[in-house]
Amino acid sequence: MSAQIIDGKAISTRIHTEVTQQVAARKAAGKSTPGLATILVGDDPASHTYVNSKHRACEEAGINSFGFTLGADTSQERLEGLIRELNQDERVHGILVQSPLPKGLDEQHALSMLSIEKDVDGFHPVNIGRLAQKGPEPLFVSCTPAGVMVLLNETLSSIEGKHAVVLGRSNIVGMPVALLLVRANATVTICHSRTQDLPAMARQADILVAAIGRAEMVRGDWIKPGATVIDVGINHVEDSSRKKGYRLVGDVAFEEASEVAGAITPVPGGVGPMTIAMLLRNTLKAAEMSDS
Ligand SMILES: Nc1nc(=O)c2c([nH]1)NC[C@@H]1CN(c3ccc(C(=O)N[C@@H](CCC(=O)O)C(=O)O)cc3)C=[N+]21
Numbered sequence: 001m002s003a004q005i006i007d008g009k010a011i012s013t014r015i016h017t018e019v020t021q022q023v024a025a026r027k028a029a030g031k032s033t034p035g036l037a038t039i040l041v042g043d044d045p046a047s048h049t050y051v052n053s054k055h056r057a058c059e060e061a062g063i064n065s066f067g068f069t070l071g072a073d074t075s076q077e078r079l080e081g082l083i084r085e086l087n088q089d090e091r092v093h094g095i096l097v098q099s100p101l102p103k104g105l106d107e108q109h110a111l112s113m114l115s116i117e118k119d120v121d122g123f124h125p126v127n128i129g130r131l132a133q134k135g136p137e138p139l140f141v142s143c144t145p146a147g148v149m150v151l152l153n154e155t156l157s158s159i160e161g162k163h164a165v166v167l168g169r170s171n172i173v174g175m176p177v178a179l180l181l182v183r184a185n186a187t188v189t190i191c192h193s194r195t196q197d198l199p200a201m202a203r204q205a206d207i208l209v210a211a212i213g214r215a216e217m218v219r220g221d222w223i224k225p226g227a228t229v230i231d232v233g234i235n236h237v238e239d240s241s242r243k244k245g246y247r248l249v250g251d252v253a254f255e256e257a258s259e260v261a262g263a264i265t266p267v268p269g270g271v272g273p274m275t276i277a278m279l280l281r282n283t284l285k286a287a288e289m290s291d292s
Pocket residue numbers: 050053096097098099100121143144234248267268269270271272273274275276
């Protein structure tokens with residue numbers, strides 16, 4: 001094993017600490033306590049776990065959090081009514097609609113109802129559109145993509161001119177990561193399920209971002225020697241030797257890949273913890289924007 005392991009846990013802990021200090025300083029200066037509202041619809045156990053982690057992280061950072069849990073049968077009107085109330089609520093600086101919503105609800109339409117000043121997940125179409133265009137900057141960048149960029153900036157002295165290959169084109173990861181890499185002056189290739197010869201494309205990458213959602217699909221021989229590999233995948237695979245009956249693996253076959261890569265993120269302990277750290281940072285930013 002030769003690759004440098006990119007320690008997302010350690011980097012995220014540093015960001016938690018920074019946010020915690022800045023929140024304390026705000027409060028000491030008599031400014032408002034940052035507040036995050038989460039909206040969780042339905043009973044997907046993984047979503048409940050993620051939302052609970054976000055509330056815990058807020059609490060540790062001194063950020064208020066307000067959880068709204070709605071039944072799986074919630075109507076679009078009810079969901080959007082709640083969003084409108086939270087848009088008006090002065091205690092709430094950031095609003096997060098946990099994805100995915102149950103079938104039957106129009107996620108894009110719900111997200112378009114968010115006040116863009118409270119869109120700490122960066123999923124409002126205006127914030128995404130600004131990411132894709134020159135002109136006004138997005139107010140918020142989605143947490144997982146922003147976390148990927150922090151990891152790359154911590155690992156590489158420069159992104160400019162590098163060839164980045166993004167595997168996956170989802171709204172929440174692949175597309176925004178590709179746009180951020182373009183903004184950082186990388187040369188970007190976006191690959192997806194219809195790409196011909198995925199391994200050959202991946203092998204051209206100086207920076208390889210895997211966000212496909214298929215356990216250990218990226219093999220060691222897909223990786224250019226010395227490349228920086230960011231694994232966004234979180235896949236549960238059965239493992240009877242574990243207490244929980246499963247273990248988490250990424251989209252990259254870690255052992256093989258770490259023989260070839262220059263640097264690589266582990267799963268867990270890579271991108272995952274960065275997501276929550278960036279959410280705290282965005283919530284603090286939302287509160288700061290509401291000061292003026
Ligand atoms: N509106 C919205 N915003 C999100 O930010 C959002 C979402 N919907 N839907 C689901 C995904 C998933 N997500 C994760 C957050 C933290 C970890 C995390 O901390 N993972 C740790 C530990 C994982 C574990 O041990 O279970 C790790 O990878 O090391 C992972 C995944 C946020 N998401």
